[in-house]
Amino acid sequence: MGCTASTHTIAEDENDPFLQIRKANDAIEHSLQLEKQREKNEMKLLLLGAGESGKSTVLKQLKLLHQGGFSHQERLQYSQVIWADAIQSMKILIIQARKLGIKLDCDNPTTHNELFQAKSIVLKTQTLQMVDANVAGGSDFLNDYVLKYSERHEAKRRVQSTGQAKAFDPENEKQTLQENSKDMDSLPETDEKMANLKDISKDLNETGNDQMFIEKKHDNARKDSRKQYSNIEIAHSIKALWENDKGIRQCFHRSNEFQLEGSASYYFDNILKFADQNYVCTDEDILKGRIKTTGITENDFNIGSTKFKVLDAGGQRSERKKWIHSFQGITAVIFVLATSEYDQMLFEDERVNRMHESIMLFETLVNSKWFSNTPFILFLNKIDLFEEKVKKTPIRKYFPDYQGRIGDAEAGLSYFEKIFLSLNRNNKPIYVRRTCATDTQTMKFVLSAVTDLIIQQNLKKSGII
Numbered sequence: 001m002g003c004t005a006s007t008h009t010i011a012e013d014e015n016d017p018f019l020q021i022r023k024a025n026d027a028i029e030h031s032l033q034l035e036k037q038r039e040k041n042e043m044k045l046l047l048l049g050a051g052e053s054g055k056s057t058v059l060k061q062l063k064l065l066h067q068g069g070f071s072h073q074e075r076l077q078y079s080q081v082i083w084a085d086a087i088q089s090m091k092i093l094i095i096q097a098r099k100l101g102i103k104l105d106c107d108n109p110t111t112h113n114e115l116f117q118a119k120s121i122v123l124k125t126q127t128l129q130m131v132d133a134n135v136a137g138g139s140d141f142l143n144d145y146v147l148k149y150s151e152r153h154e155a156k157r158r159v160q161s162t163g164q165a166k167a168f169d170p171e172n173e174k175q176t177l178q179e180n181s182k183d184m185d186s187l188p189e190t191d192e193k194m195a196n197l198k199d200i201s202k203d204l205n206e207t208g209n210d211q212m213f214i215e216k217k218h219d220n221a222r223k224d225s226r227k228q229y230s231n232i233e234i235a236h237s238i239k240a241l242w243e244n245d246k247g248i249r250q251c252f253h254r255s256n257e258f259q260l261e262g263s264a265s266y267y268f269d270n271i272l273k274f275a276d277q278n279y280v281c282t283d284e285d286i287l288k289g290r291i292k293t294t295g296i297t298e299n300d301f302n303i304g305s306t307k308f309k310v311l312d313a314g315g316q317r318s319e320r321k322k323w324i325h326s327f328q329g330i331t332a333v334i335f336v337l338a339t340s341e342y343d344q345m346l347f348e349d350e351r352v353n354r355m356h357e358s359i360m361l362f363e364t365l366v367n368s369k370w371f372s373n374t375p376f377i378l379f380l381n382k383i384d385l386f387e388e389k390v391k392k393t394p395i396r397k398y399f400p401d402y403q404g405r406i407g408d409a410e411a412g413l414s415y416f417e418k419i420f421l422s423l424n425r426n427n428k429p430i431y432v433r434r435t436c437a438t439d440t441q442t443m444k445f446v447l448s449a450v451t452d453l454i455i456q457q458n459l460k461k462s463g464i465i
Ligand SMILES: Nc1nc2c(ncn2[C@@H]2O[C@H](COP(=O)(O)OP(=O)(O)OP(=O)(O)O)[C@@H](O)[C@H]2O)c(=O)[nH]1
Pocket: 049, 050, 051, 052, 053, 054, 055, 056, 057, 058, 262, 263, 287, 288, 289, 290, 291, 292, 293, 294, 313, 314, 315, 316, 336, 381, 382, 383, 384, 385, 435, 436, 437, 438, 439
């Protein structure tokens, strides 16, 4: 007697608990299948590179092109962040001029009384009281602010990034702090705020309550009896120093010797609009503004009929520990290199050249087993700044084997491109594009070519074409 399939069907009892379980299982199985199918059709793009190379700016361009742009909230957030960065950047120029021995017109009240007053206003401004930290990003903004602008944190950043405490010379730092506080309130302001923030941070850790952080900050602001200047007074002071103080300009041209926001000149050029408390940032402002990425953000786009998931990773050393979590199932890696930073040092460790760091990073990634079958796209970014810089700063000073002419941007870019391509030990395909990530017009073409390329590559890989 053989087994034959019965054609007899039993009427399903809706109240049968086994039937309910089976239905639930089927539904789960079905949605898993759909998810798998969706993932198979989805392109996963990973943006990697050192800090400040321009990864998030590339992502912003994708948002402009394929997601209808920025929200009102983002525009308000950048207004606050840029206003704070603009004030701090001018303070940095004044302080660094002193460290570099550059004579400032604003130091001489007899010959330049107006600039002297302007300097005093900028240095006395308590930046955190001029912004709404809540709108600027809450505790993330405050933590980043402290990390960026406190000199004490310069040493901490290095220790965090290298694990080496020794290289930091506290005597040296003490001397620097003393010099800087000679005629200004600015550094004590930052340090005082840092102490405040530390206290507040403690509260925050205990309660995990952001609102309390901000409320306490406002409390402290009320207790502070020092004169606060209006936004317009501060903006006019920054404008005067930027436009009329020869020493400030000279110091700005040496900003590769210290840490200054890459878009500082844009902030100063437009300072009057950023001073308006109700100012809502334009697309261009947001592209020029900087908010450091912490962790990895995931962003979904529909490009034509293809779904893209773009992962934007924070590039500073402390952020890179998190990268490995996103290495699986990547369709293509876009490595962003800031070409203009061949004469600058890392924010995390001011003994390390930024280009050297990127070379080391690229070599590790391009030869990593995680990406043995993953195409790489190399963005030689910040070419606008590079073209300007090569005219004044010889590449050979930082890369002695460079043979090209001084001021020859094409030769310079080819030189760096060759170095990067030579690191590819597995002969995997690497596509190179020269980019200015802040320029929407050119990025439109670059990104469209890149997404097409990724789709084609993926089709080839899956044997469809
Ligand atoms: N002039 C110019 N500025 C650029 C370009 N690309 C990026 N920037 C600026 O460089 C700064 C840093 O850019 P981000 O996109 O935040 O850098 P990132 O790689 O995301 O940095 P992390 O999040 O720290 O890893 C911003 O102020 C940008 O406006 C460029 O091609 N030209």
